[in-house]
Amino acid sequence: MCKYTNKLITDFKNPDLEILVATLNRNSLDFLIPMFPFCHFSEYSILVVNQTQASNLLVSEFDSVRVINSFEKGLSKSRNLALENTIGKIVLIADDDVVFLPDFQQNILEEYKQNPSVAAICFQTITNEGFLYSKYPKSAKELSFTNLRKVLSIEVTCRVGNLNMKNCRFNEFFGLGAQFQDSETFFFLRNIKHKGLKVVFAPKSIVVHKPFSSSDDASSDRVIYARMAGFYKRYSWIAYVLLLKYIFFVFRKYDFPAKEIKNKFSIGLAGINDYKVILNKKLDSSYE
Numbered sequence: 001m002c003k004y005t006n007k008l009i010t011d012f013k014n015p016d017l018e019i020l021v022a023t024l025n026r027n028s029l030d031f032l033i034p035m036f037p038f039c040h041f042s043e044y045s046i047l048v049v050n051q052t053q054a055s056n057l058l059v060s061e062f063d064s065v066r067v068i069n070s071f072e073k074g075l076s077k078s079r080n081l082a083l084e085n086t087i088g089k090i091v092l093i094a095d096d097d098v099v100f101l102p103d104f105q106q107n108i109l110e111e112y113k114q115n116p117s118v119a120a121i122c123f124q125t126i127t128n129e130g131f132l133y134s135k136y137p138k139s140a141k142e143l144s145f146t147n148l149r150k151v152l153s154i155e156v157t158c159r160v161g162n163l164n165m166k167n168c169r170f171n172e173f174f175g176l177g178a179q180f181q182d183s184e185t186f187f188f189l190r191n192i193k194h195k196g197l198k199v200v201f202a203p204k205s206i207v208v209h210k211p212f213s214s215s216d217d218a219s220s221d222r223v224i225y226a227r228m229a230g231f232y233k234r235y236s237w238i239a240y241v242l243l244l245k246y247i248f249f250v251f252r253k254y255d256f257p258a259k260e261i262k263n264k265f266s267i268g269l270a271g272i273n274d275y276k277v278i279l280n281k282k283l284d285s286s287y288e
Contacts (some may be wrong), residue, residue: 027244218250
């Protein structure tokens with residue numbers, strides 16, 4: 001028996017929080033072991049979405065750990081499939097390379113007890129060097145649209161009933177494996193707020209992660225292409241101005257050769273133009 005499960009507040013039971021883990025090409029649950037160093041993972045309610053091939057399936061022998069083998073690609077597709085199949089009242093978004101802190105479940109459920117009308121609560125990450133991952137607010141607060149930019153997916157928890165009531169889902173055009181491989185968490189939380197629901201921050205750490213994420217490589221072609229598409233989605237024609245500012249920013253910060261400026265600008269411009277096609281066809285209107 002995990003010694004931490006006895007600390008849970010009485011308003012929730014253990015299965016009320018389900019951990020939604022996105023992973024790729026797994027055929028064993030052993031990858032979950034280092035994620036829970038204080039207890040066996042089967043003590044928690046977990047839903048694993050394993051994007052894989054038919055010849056490499058993942059199977060669970062634990063009642064508390066459910067598995068969906070998916071033959072689609074894309075992180076947002078994985079997240080949405082998990083949201084559509086969760087049995088939890090509260091969900092925690094997770095990747096397969098995180099390590100949970102011992103009191104993570106208690107801290108999450110306690111915050112939802114104190115915030116009964118909130119749709120999403122974002123928490124803190126600690127790096128594996130023991131520092132806070134980012135510069136977080138000092139106290140609990142409702143997050144503005146600007147605040148959402150720095151939130152990691154692994155810090156996000158949601159009340160499932162609220163999401164389903166407003167049909168809040170990840171935008172499948174954004175995220176690793178999608179056309180625009182960045183910003184899926186921002187647009188997910190933005191979608192929640194656009195639909196009149198609250199997103200708040202709680203100054204409690206729940207997870208450990210290496211001190212960088214896939215979004216930190218701001219000068220990469222992948223990130224420039226995706227972020228400029230995101231800028232056009234948010235700001236329309238102003239995205240062209242922001243593209244110029246962004247290229248100047250990464251040129252100064254990352255000191256890449258001047259001859260690369262034109263190429264980086266073209267990549268950003270392609271992101272804007274490709275998203276305009278999607279916008280004009282109203283292909284992602286369901287995510288607004």
